[in-house]
Amino acid sequence: MSVKLTTRQNGDVTVIDAAGRITLGEGASAFREAIRDLAAKGNAKVLLNLSEITYIDSSGIGELVSGFTTVRNQGGVLKLVGLTKRVQDLLQITKLYTVFDVYDDEPTAIKSFA
């Protein structure tokens, strides 16, 4: 299964629920388009829920970084919530924990945008 992305609003924060795999090819490009679409529409507060992500490769990590910079370049903020142990490991290895704001649960993440 490739990545499945569902977008919803929680207050003024746009939450993207991602499920499946973010890998080179369809998964990564779908993810990229979704983030660009949100940024173009002026969504300034984006929370990416990765709790249902089963697999992510270096291309997928690259898309997370691109999503982060795309939203930031539009004056917004992208944060992460619900990282599985595997995604946490990847962010540790790549030192991206120092780049992303990461939260364990959605209510705490939502409050952080205030």
Added chain:
Amino acid sequence: MAQSNDDGEIQRVDRLLDSTLENVDLAEADVMRLAEIAGFDEEDLHRIGIAVRESMVNAVVHGNHYSTKKKVHFSVSLSVVHEAAAAPRDCLAVIIEDEGDGFQKKEVPDPLAEENLLRHSGRGLLLIEAFMDHFSIEPRTPQGTKVTLVKYKTRS
């Protein structure tokens, strides 16, 4: 395609693959099958899968540039290694060769350097090194790049 022999090698798969992303999945599945036979745990299976995937993507995308004229030479073997004063270990070895223009690791900017953290790409080798016990890159004759990945598991 799968073979057994008497030299401690339990299984081996060799494939000559077209340079497509579908074959990245195929190679990953081959390796996963032998890794499961060896009894690697879920986390190691995941790490091995990512390392193989990254290596295959490098061969298909960066080495062969998806060329229909260039192949990826893929092999995976599962063997038992006997060393003096140590318990026997299962050895999962993967060799992936492309027919590209060659590659030097130093060409890749350090993905952990502060100025490179926000780069879109360049993290594949880092993940392979982190997830495998041995990883080497060498020139392939007559052209291309050969990478070797090894993961060990102590026999219980």
